[in-house]
Amino acid sequence: MSVDLTQAEAYQLIAMPKESNESGTVKFPTAGERLIISLVSSDKTEDFLLDVTRSRIDLAKVTYQNRARVVVVLLRLDLSGPPHRNPDGEEMPCPHLHIYRQGFGDKWAYPVPQDRFANLGDMMQTLSDFMNECNVTVRPSVQAGFF
Numbered sequence: 034m035s036v037d038l039t040q041a042e043a044y045q046l047i048a049m050p051k052e053s054n055e056s057g058t059v060k061f062p063t064a065g066e067r068l069i070i071s072l073v074s075s076d077k078t079e080d081f082l083l084d085v086t087r088s089r090i091d092l093a094k095v096t097y098q099n100r101a102r103v104v105v106v107l108l109r110l111d112l113s114g115p116p117h118r119n120p121d122g123e124e125m126p127c128p129h130l131h132i133y134r135q136g137f138g139d140k141w142a143y144p145v146p147q148d149r150f151a152n153l154g155d156m157m158q159t160l161s162d163f164m165n166e167c168n169v170t171v172r173p174s175v176q177a178g179f180f
Contacts, residue, residue: 036105043133046101047108050075052171061157061178065089070173081107083167085160088113095156097163106139108132110163112153117142128153130166 038046054071062068064087072081081101088094094113101107109131111117116126119141129142145153150162157177164172 036102037138038101038105038133038135040133040135043105043107043135046079046081046105047099047133048168049079050168050170051081053169053173055173058174058176060176061085061160062087063178072169075170081167083164083169095159097160099163099167106131106133108163108167109139110145110150110159110166111142112159 051072052075054073059068059070062085066087068085070083070085072083073079074081079101080103081099082103084096084098084100086096086098096112097108097110098106099108110128111131112128114127116124117129117131118124120137125142125144128145130145131139131142133139134141149166150159152158157175160175161172
């Protein structure tokens, strides 16, 4: 299933205020686990997913991802791991932030904006900062696990 958004639509979806559908506390994933948090726009017109995926082997490797329309990756923050090669050939070292780009999906990575991500070594702080980047205004209660 392929869904191509215009750049304006993607920016609109990223900026849209989002609320957690989760009731109760969810657990931050441990090594090899994945957490999927269901989100809905404040006006209830769009559904989103926020994924947190941990590597089984490299404990510092965490991916935070915000999806719209189930399959469209709007934002993805990769911590640790190999560098990413952009379609123009530029290599982007980890950590890096993928931002949806019309015609390319999530194939472009950019340096992580240090003014918006306080401490990439703190997984819970980074989750909070990523939720800020995704404009999650009503957040789930997330319990820290073993890091």
